[in-house]
Amino acid sequence: xxxxxxxxxxxxxxxxxxxxxxxxxxxxxxxxxxxxxxxxxxxxxxxxxxxxxxxxxxxxxxxxxxxxxxxxxxxxxxxxxxxxxxxxxxxxxxxxxxxxxxxxxxxxxxxxxxxxxxxxxxxxxxxxxxxxxxxxxxxxxxxxxxxxxxxxxxxxxxxxxxxxxxxxxxxxxxxxxxxxxxxxxxxxxxxxxxxxxxxxxxxxxxxxxxxxxxxxxxxxxxxxxxxxxxxxxxxxxxxxxxxxxxxxxxxxxxxxxxxxxxxxxxxxxxxxxxxxxxxxxxxxxxxxxxxxxxxxxxxxxxxxxxxxxxxxxxxxxxxxxxxxxxxxxxxxxxxxxxxxxxxxxxxxxxxxxxxxxxxxxxxxxxxxxxxxxxxxxxxxxxxxxxxxxxxxxxxxxxxxxxxxxxxxxxxxxxxxxxxxxxxxxxxxxxxxxxx
Numbered sequence: 001x002x003x004x005x006x007x008x009x010x011x012x013x014x015x016x017x018x019x020x021x022x023x024x025x026x027x028x029x030x031x032x033x034x035x036x037x038x039x040x041x042x043x044x045x046x047x048x049x050x051x052x053x054x055x056x057x058x059x060x061x062x063x064x065x066x067x068x069x070x071x072x073x074x075x076x077x078x079x080x081x082x083x084x085x086x087x088x089x090x091x092x093x094x095x096x097x098x099x100x101x102x103x104x105x106x107x108x109x110x111x112x113x114x115x116x117x118x119x120x121x122x123x124x125x126x127x128x129x130x131x132x133x134x135x136x137x138x139x140x141x142x143x144x145x146x147x148x149x150x151x152x153x154x155x156x157x158x159x160x161x162x163x164x165x166x167x168x169x170x171x172x173x174x175x176x177x178x179x180x181x182x183x184x185x186x187x188x189x190x191x192x193x194x195x196x197x198x199x200x201x202x203x204x205x206x207x208x209x210x211x212x213x214x215x216x217x218x219x220x221x222x223x224x225x226x227x228x229x230x231x232x233x234x235x236x237x238x239x240x241x242x243x244x245x246x247x248x249x250x251x252x253x254x255x256x257x258x259x260x261x262x263x264x265x266x267x268x269x270x271x272x273x274x275x276x277x278x279x280x281x282x283x284x285x286x287x288x289x290x291x292x293x294x295x296x297x298x299x300x301x302x303x304x305x306x307x308x309x310x311x312x313x314x315x316x317x318x319x320x321x322x323x324x325x326x327x328x329x330x331x332x333x334x335x336x337x338x339x340x341x342x343x344x345x346x347x348x349x350x351x352x353x354x355x356x357x358x359x360x361x362x363x364x365x366x367x368x369x370x371x372x373x374x375x376x377x378x379x380x381x382x383x384x385x386x387x388x389x390x391x392x393x394x395x396x397x398x399x400x401x402x403x404x405x406x407x408x409x410x411x412x413x414x415x416x417x418x419x420x421x422x423x424x425x426x427x428x429x430x431x432x433x434x435x
Contacts, residue, residue: 037141044218048137048218051130051133057130058123058130061123065116069112075104076100078099078101080099081097081098082095082096091293091298097300100286102285103284106281108274111279114270118268121261125261128257129257131256132252135423135426141217144210144214146416147416149232150412155203157402158200161398162196166193211225214226234411244351245347248343248344249340254339255426261332265332265333268325272321275318276314280307280308280309281307282306287300287301346424350417351421354417354421357417361407361410361411364406372400372403376400
């Protein structure tokens with residue numbers, strides 16, 4: 001009678017197990033509010049301290065342009081001329097006077113406009129560096145968002161597995177207590193439960209790290225909790241390698257910054273050549289004289305003059321300056337070529353990864369997951385007819401859950417690939433039809 005009751009209890013526990021499988025298959029996870037990727041990006045672009053720093057740097061460089069294009073400040077002088085020290089009288093000597101003068105320096109024509117062009121290109125470099133940082137921060141937010149989606153999904157899947165193993169432990173213990181099961185099944189189930197619990201702890205810790213990373217980018221307190229993440233969409237990438245290369249040359253701020261540096265290096269050579277020509281200064285002075293003690297009238301003087309520097313050491317100074325700027329131009333050109341090659345290399349890697357993950361997603365959707373579902377269905381039928389043991393059944397269920405988790409991991413990786421490609425080319429690529 002007791003054994004019959006225990007057998008009935010086993011059937012009840014087994015029924016509960018199948019009920020758990022059914023319910024977990026349709027579980028929706030957390031009830032937290034869903035966070036929006038675009039909102040996170042906008043918040044990061046508005047609040048990130050590094051972006052604000054780069055913005056202020058770009059504005060500071062813009063303010064330099066009119067400064068370097070202006071003439072040097074004129075020099076005003078007030079002088080006392082030929083004052084006798086025996087009396088300090090202004091009416092004793094005919095050459096004594098009080099003078100006021102004004103002098104203005106004029107760089108050789110063309111120098112100021114070249115300096116303006118050089119600093120305009122420097123300001124363009126700062127602007128494109130600012131845009132590059134904005135793209136980098138946007139990319140960081142996107143990838144962290146997709147990481148958070150996968151970790152949240154992994155936590156939910158692991159919790160499903162944990163619930164299944166807990167039910168398996170109950171069934172294994174009940175069957176063993178009535179002599180219908182093996183002790184090794186009980187021990188194996190308990191070990192499996194410990195492994196799943198350990199994995200869940202690791203995933204929860206990883207989620208906290210990702211949340212802290214996102215909060216840091218957004219300039220929030222690192223302990224701020226984030227909501228649920230919607231499943232990202234799958235978009236077909238409608239660009240080939242050649243098309244992405246063209247987009248990067250046109251839109252990548254990093255490349256635009258180096259193009260500005262190339263233009264700047266040309267203008268620096270032109271300015272160095274202008275140093276072969278002298279700068280000059282024009283001055284004018286007015287001297288007021290008093291009537292002398294002997295009655296001689298003191299007439300005022302008006303003076304003027306021009307002065308210029310003589311670049312007579314051009315062979316060791318100006319010529320070497322031109323040579324220096326030419327080498328600088330070559331250095332910039334080779335650095336630019338290196339940057340472009342690195343961009344193309346990164347494009348090739350990310351495009352290959354995106355293509356691989358796209359094929360894997362199709363394989364999971366059309367092959368692996370449907371086949372795993374069929375295998376689970378067959379195992380359920382076999383278990384009910386005692387043709388399949390319980391361990392095989394639970395392994396099939398956990399395998400299905402893990403394949404689903406692999407699908408979401410690949411989906412997350414694919415969207416991160418797209419985010420990287422968008423960062424590399426400097427423009428959005430996802431304005432396409434959804435698969």
